[in-house]
Amino acid sequence: MTRRSFRDIHGILLLDKPLGLSSNQALQTARRLVGAAKGGHTGSLDPLATGLLPLCFGEATKIAGWLLGSRKAYEAEVRLGVTTTTADLEGDVVETRPVPSIDAGALDAALAALRGRIVQVPPAYSAIKQDGIPLYVRARRGEAVDVPSREVDVYRLDVLEHDGDRLRLHVECGSGTYVRSLAVDLGASLGCGAHLTGLRRLWVEPFMAPTMVTLDALRDAAAQGPDPLDGCLLPVEAGLAHIARVELDVAQTRVLGFGQPVPLGQGAIAGRCGVWGADGRLMALGEVGDDAILRVSRGFNLPPS
Structure with missing residues (x-):
């Protein structure tokens, strides 16, 4: 097989980790097959364990550490x-x-x-x-x-x-x-x-009924080209499905884009949230305080969809 070049790719792979591989070995194998320039996993499985190992590529690696604490x-x-x-x-x-x-x-x-x-x-x-x-x-x-x-x-x-x-x-x-x-x-x-x-x-959590992808299925997709490979990935926002969603208007999007806290006003619910801009793009993982002000925990730099 020809050497695969790495590329900027962003998403989450729900890998069915096989018996005998460490979590890092499984990650590196999957990362090479996908061709992702950057990758991380969301919590180790022992080599003798199998099953769901969410792998994060590109901008999704910014939520990998947070998903470590999931149920x-x-x-x-x-x-x-x-x-x-x-x-x-x-x-x-x-x-x-x-x-x-x-x-x-x-x-x-x-x-x-x-x-x-x-x-x-x-x-x-x-x-x-x-x-x-x-x-x-x-x-x-x-x-x-x-x-x-x-x-x-x-x-x-x-x-x-x-x-x-x-x-x-x-x-x-x-x-x-x-x-x-x-x-x-x-x-x-x-x-x-x-x-x-x-x-x-x-x-x-939040992948409660996961459709897992095996390494063999990933190899088959890799043999067919980038489109089938990309079809194996979930979008970054799938990792935020179990928290609140905050959608900003144009003015609020501009404020957040400058890295400033965003007052949300009455009705804002305190807690962790995913933040979407006026253009529909995922912008950040944030936290709304009791003062109804949104502050960014991690910002995303995702390309237009």
């Missing part, structure tokens, strides 16, 4: 009775214990303790950095790793299937939650230990 949903597979060094299949087995007979009531009680606002200890083998070094690097060196606990939100944690020592769970959680740690804590509560054997991300 997410997963389907998780857990094996009871075995703990590993990494809390998943990649690690060495630490301990094997018999799995007790667990009825639905006991299982739900154990899961109930893991719902809501909880304190969680992330895995030692994680990308969290201490002194600029990822914890997994320290762990692989054999260094003692002291992982600080954190508060996270688990909105849903439900059993989809229970067969002996195997569980399939539906998880909805907030930013920073480690499903591997949920598996470990569940195993500890049941008295037999556990680890994660499979994980698929189903959605990331």
Whole structure:
């Protein structure tokens, strides 16, 4: 295949990340196929995880960090009775214990303790950095790793299937939650230990019912030219679908264009918003204060549609 040149392209790709690739490997592969000069992802998936990985190209990278904090949903597979060094299949087995007979009531009680606002200890083998070094690097060196606990939100944690020592769970959680740690804590509560054997991300807010694109589909589109490739991307504004939309008139558009706060007057709703100019172009991610004044958080420099 001929070397693809990079271009200024702006949009969001809802990638179905394949098994075995890191999030950065998946991003760089997709970026080369799309030919985007600039790209970023909105939160890592472990190599053993599959599913939705929103990728942002061009001006969409300005909302990538903001989307990191979005609510997410997963389907998780857990094996009871075995703990590993990494809390998943990649690690060495630490301990094997018999799995007790667990009825639905006991299982739900154990899961109930893991719902809501909880304190969680992330895995030692994680990308969290201490002194600029990822914890997994320290762990692989054999260094003692002291992982600080954190508060996270688990909105849903439900059993989809229970067969002996195997569980399939539906998880909805907030930013920073480690499903591997949920598996470990569940195993500890049941008295037999556990680890994660499979994980698929189903959605990331605001992409609640995503049509995902595989790397193979992206390769097929790349072979056909730029138009099919561009058809795989969502517009930047798709990443703002779950927040308020503010449309400016001509005078307000001019004020915002000079980088000045814009008084919106009565009826303005406080909070984060997407801002569109009088010409219909997305101009900014903004925040409306209690004083009904719009202030820009991030500005966009999108070409005319």
